[in-house]
Amino acid sequence: xxxxxxxxxxxxxxxxxxxxxxxxxxxxxxxxxxxxxxxxxxxxxxxxxxxxxxxxxxxxxxxxxxxxxxxxxxxxxxxxxxxxxxxxxxxxxxxxxxxxxxxxxxxxxxxxxxxxxxxxxxxxxxxxxxxxxxxxxxxxxxxxxxxxxxxxxxxxxxxxxxxxxxxxxxxxxxxxxxxxxxxxxxxxxxxxxxxxxxxxxxxxxxxxxxxxxxxxxxxxxxxxxxxxxxxxxxxxxxxxxxxxxxxxxxxxxxxxxxxxxxxxxxxxxxxxxxxxxxxxxxxxxxxxxxxxxxxxxxxxxxxxxxxxxxxxxxxxxxxxxxxxxxxxxxxxxxxxxxxxxxxxx
Ligand code: GLO
Ligand code: MG
Numbered sequence: 001x002x003x004x005x006x007x008x009x010x011x012x013x014x015x016x017x018x019x020x021x022x023x024x025x026x027x028x029x030x031x032x033x034x035x036x037x038x039x040x041x042x043x044x045x046x047x048x049x050x051x052x053x054x055x056x057x058x059x060x061x062x063x064x065x066x067x068x069x070x071x072x073x074x075x076x077x078x079x080x081x082x083x084x085x086x087x088x089x090x091x092x093x094x095x096x097x098x099x100x101x102x103x104x105x106x107x108x109x110x111x112x113x114x115x116x117x118x119x120x121x122x123x124x125x126x127x128x129x130x131x132x133x134x135x136x137x138x139x140x141x142x143x144x145x146x147x148x149x150x151x152x153x154x155x156x157x158x159x160x161x162x163x164x165x166x167x168x169x170x171x172x173x174x175x176x177x178x179x180x181x182x183x184x185x186x187x188x189x190x191x192x193x194x195x196x197x198x199x200x201x202x203x204x205x206x207x208x209x210x211x212x213x214x215x216x217x218x219x220x221x222x223x224x225x226x227x228x229x230x231x232x233x234x235x236x237x238x239x240x241x242x243x244x245x246x247x248x249x250x251x252x253x254x255x256x257x258x259x260x261x262x263x264x265x266x267x268x269x270x271x272x273x274x275x276x277x278x279x280x281x282x283x284x285x286x287x288x289x290x291x292x293x294x295x296x297x298x299x300x301x302x303x304x305x306x307x308x309x310x311x312x313x314x315x316x317x318x319x320x321x322x323x324x325x326x327x328x329x330x331x332x333x334x335x336x337x338x339x340x341x342x343x344x345x
Pocket of ligand 2: 175211239283
């Protein structure tokens with residue numbers, strides 16, 4: 001924990017080999033244990049998991065075996081002084097989910113997705129976290145006419161209800177994203193995710209996770225997406241990162257593209273005492289050009305910029321801001337913010 005009370009997390013996929021759709025890995029893989037060993041050194045306290053990060057090959061294991069492997073993983077975490085922040089079902093890689101998981105046109109795929117997510121809930125319980133993050137990767141379409149959006153919406157609701165019923169204490173945070181890997185996703189924004197959650201059988205147990213790049217790809221401002229969820233006490237996680245325009249999901253280091261946009265995310269989080277609500281999660285990738293031994297600097301950069309922006313937010317002259325708002329002198333307010341961001345007053 002830092003001096004402000006924030007705790008930080010990332011997922012092991014944030015240390016990766018640099019493959020992209022046009023080229024192979026450019027860095028050797030680090031083993032899971034090596035990755036785990038770097039958390040504390042980099043200033044992180046918690047690990048975000050996909051179900052198969054915690055229990056590799058879980059589709060071939062029995063529920064009892066899955067639980068026992070998850071318990072072993074928890075021990076590993078404890079040995080490093082780490083905790084699990086959340087577990088997410090990885091529903092987008094199995095051959096059966098090629099056309100979607102909960103919203104596939106194939107009933108067998110839908111059944112698989114729900115069963116797999118129940119195993120994810122088991123893993124979360126064994127790892128000692130009550131939070132599941134659901135990124136609806138393939139719940140959308142490549143071709144609009146190939147699926148029925150009303151059916152898909154009800155299928156998503158039924159799936160979430162089934163998980164809520166299966167596990168009585170689990171909280172589910174939906175992570176919206178407008179596209180990629182699908183052309184168009186069914187739950188593209190915070191508004192969609194919240195609406196879905198409020199419509200479930202147990203709305204108190206469904207919230208959201210906001211990822212900066214996903215909001216930007218939806219043409220929205222991440223700090224407003226954060227604020228909208230906070231207004232309903234539904235922001236249970238964040239994936240801070242950055243994104244340069246409307247292109248593939250870049251997962252750039254936090255604040256590396258637009259410092260002011262990052263400042264506003266930190267400001268809204270900090271003004272609303274987010275450190276008491278959740279962890280500061282990152283979802284960032286090192287650039288493909290980064291050599292192996294230097295490929296964790298994106299994590300260091302993101303964490304430290306976050307902390308520096310907390311300081312920038314707390315030292316903002318709030319009285320002056322209020323005065324300028326009252327005078328409706330927004331040009332002067334703009335000037336004040338820009339200068340403050342540049343370290344000049
Ligand atoms: C991809 C998502 C992905 C999720 C992760 C946890 O665009 O951001 O990284 O956050 O799989 O569910
Ligand atoms: Mg994410």
